[in-house]
Amino acid sequence: MDKTTHFGFKQVDVEKKQGLVKGVFDSVAGKYDLMNDVMSMGTHRLWKNYTISSSNVSEGDHVLDIAGGTGDLAIKFRKKVGESGKVILSDINGSMLNEGRKNLLNHGIIDVDFVQANAESLPFEDNTFDCVSIAFGLRNVTNKDVALQQMYRVLKKGGTLLILEFSKVENEMLKKIYDLYSFNVIPKFGEFFANDEDSYQYLAESIRKHPDQETLKSMALDAGFGFCEYHNLTGGIVALHKAIKT
Amino acid sequence: MFRLAIEKALNHMVNVNDINITRLDNSLVSVYVDDIDLRLFFLCLNSRIFVIENSEQKNTNVDITLNKKAFLALFKGISFEDLIESEDIEINGSIKTAQQLADLLALSSIDIEELISQYTGDIIAHQLGQTLDRIKGSSSQEKDSFVENLKNEFTTLLIAPSRSKFFKKARSR
């Protein structure tokens, strides 16, 4: 078996990746929301709104947001599921979960559960959730196939998995502009706003190493999902995959 | 966007009116509107409806082929028997399942004509063009709607540039 994996553009031992990713998110946690707004020029909010509106989540549903970080999706899901529903925000990283807790409190939300968990070993029973989401998280996970199988396991039949993630840009001209922006501008923003160029360099590199739209779709089907389709946003800079457990 | 809009409207209707759709559970229905080349797959699982592409080419319980006129009539609540008699519809597979889906669509009160116009034409470009034409000498209320349209167009530009009027113009130059 391959004992190395990618960490951005570097090859590292499989066992080391999780620790390195933890280092990145420990380092960016406090400035994460500000940086998201700066780097995406606010567009991440539109991408997330589109995700929520694609979700089909309704009153009474149980939702798990994996790699939920500062809780943008959890806040929106909480509103959709109403009092009879339940939302769990989970993340592997304690610092990010703490930021999530603060953020939710600032929004006046107290009825979301927080669970520190690795996407590769979810501490939930089989067939528990109506919807599982993971936004900008999957590319950081070391073994994505195992994580997808876990997501499948905890979903109920008819449940939906939503994966919002950077993807492959279709248009050549947009691709050039985007490359220039992410490798030259984003790390500099990282240095300027968060004093942390390396972490933002990793974020830009990890996007390019992530499976493209069709590959991720095949991975979801291999994990057991009966159907999977994706929708490109902003020309494929980001794609939303929606997979259904049948 | 088109499929998503139908999916949302159907599920909303089922939830709000507490409609029991268990009899449709586990069925996959193909609907093909031949004159506008529109194919939709309705999947029902655990009392939820999905409107999907079925690129996995899973077997369907029933295939319905009809023309646009009959498709619109379905959403307006035409009786299924009348539709069959009109010979504007062809059904292969379980007629019962087709009938159950048709009943649901009839109940949904989806403005399908509006959705189709978005699918076939470019409504956003159309709206923006109209607003730009009207803006000269308009009242403040109209100006507000201009700003609203501009915001919509900007949103489209950000999340789906290929559907945006600006992007289309740049490409055709």
Ligand SMILES: C[S@@+](CC[C@H](N)C(=O)[O-])C[C@H]1O[C@@H](n2cnc3c(N)ncnc32)[C@H](O)[C@@H]1O
């Ligand atoms: C870029 S942030 C996304 C946060 C949030 N979902 C959002 O969209 O704003 C990525 C998150 O993935 C988390 N993460 C990384 N590896 C993970 C893993 N193996 N399991 C669960 N979460 C993980 C990180 O701690 C971080 O909070």
